[in-house]
Amino acid sequence: MDLKKIVQDAETGLLGLLKVLKEDPIYGGRLKNIKTKEMSYERKKFLIILDIGRTAYRLYFKNRITQPELLALCKKLQVIDAESKIYHGTERRWKNRK
Secondary structure: OOHHHHHHHHHHHHHHHHHHHHHOHHHHHHHHHHHHHHHHHHHHHHHHHHHHHHHHHHHHHOOOOOOHHHHHHHHHHHHHHHHHHOOOOHHHHHHHOO
């Protein structure tokens, strides 16, 4: 499942709900509960996908990932993670310079 697609679908659903509520408050009110439940399930799916990703990333460091596509994604994340660590604590270091 593509994370970008899930986020885009959630955003589209939310924007659609807002449009319906603006155009027809009575109809929008009826759909509100359905759309709220739909968005709740989309959020739950998103959180589970995040957990899957975290678990896969931990397994990557234990050399237990063998699927090439998943390996490539973990390697990309490892590079980004290493680059981002450069900036962790930058604000604190700047404040301590005074």
